[in-house]
Amino acid sequence: MSAPLISANGLAALLDDPRLCLLDASVELAAPQFDGDYRVQSGHTGWRAGHIRGARHADLLGDLADASAPFSFALPEAQAALDALRKLGIHDDALIVIYDRSDGFWAARLWWMLRSLGIDAAVLDGGLRAWIAAGYPLDEGAPPAISSAALSAPAQYRDGFWIDRHDVEKVVAGKADGTLVCALSAVLFDGSAVTRYARRGHIPGSSNLPARSLFDDDGCYRRGAALDETLAGLRQAEPPLLLYCGGGISAAALALALTMTGETRVAIYDGSLQEWAAEPSLPLTTGAAPV
Secondary structure (H helix, E strand, C coil): CCCCEECHHHHHHHCCCCCEEEEECCEEECCCCCCCCCCEEECHHHHHHCECCCCEECCCCCCCCCCCCCCCCCCCCHHHHHHHHHHCCCCCCCEEEEECCCCCHHHHHHHHHHHHCCCCCEEECCHHHHHHHCCCCCECCCCCCCCCCCCCCCCCCCCCCEECHHHHHHHHCCCCCCEEEECCCHHHHCCCCCCCCCCCCECCCCEECCHHHHECCCCCECCHHHHHHHHHHHHCCCCCEEEECCCCCHHHHHHHHHHHCCCCCEEEECCHHHHHCCCCCCCCECCCCCC
């Protein structure tokens, strides 16, 4: 399964395949009411209330995160990630499909994590909304228990997929190459809207390409010329493209879209603004990006 996206009809055709490992990566992130209003919850309750048959909940806040980090969704140690994936039933011959209840943003995050571990997966285009719109049913409650599976992927992340705060600092200081790209909305980028993070604005020198601009009204990724046009500015930027957002989620959707166009020089800043804005010594700026 080398294509990064699969349609609702394509998934339906795989639903009885014993190799299918279907993961619901949903997380509940509330809209902020004031600056610093950060409220996030596991999507486990929503998964139990309604999920695609056979789907298991992949907890991006728990088993698939580093709980010791000062920000949410932190990339776990590679061995911990593999252990969590084995518990979800993922094995060497698995056909892995990931979806969520938010058009695929959370699914893209898990897809990028798996990709960086050398594990092939696909994201359900349009997420659960597309599945329901296609007329397919949902199940309730938890599926039967499964045993850990044989997964022989190396316990290490591949180079070039992730960057940390220190890598970003070097770019800001002009000591490393790359183009910083914020995947948040224009009003969060320019600091005119309430933010759930500690400070408003964006990392100096950043471009802005809101991840929402990658999707059609139905929540599916744009394709062909429409996607190429949306990404044209980034495709001409100085590589590598260093993507961030609030917590490395919208950035992952942008990374998936870039991957669909053949772009390979892409990395995600894991801590994103949740980490950067919380450190007063790190610069943030407001206003629109230069034209």
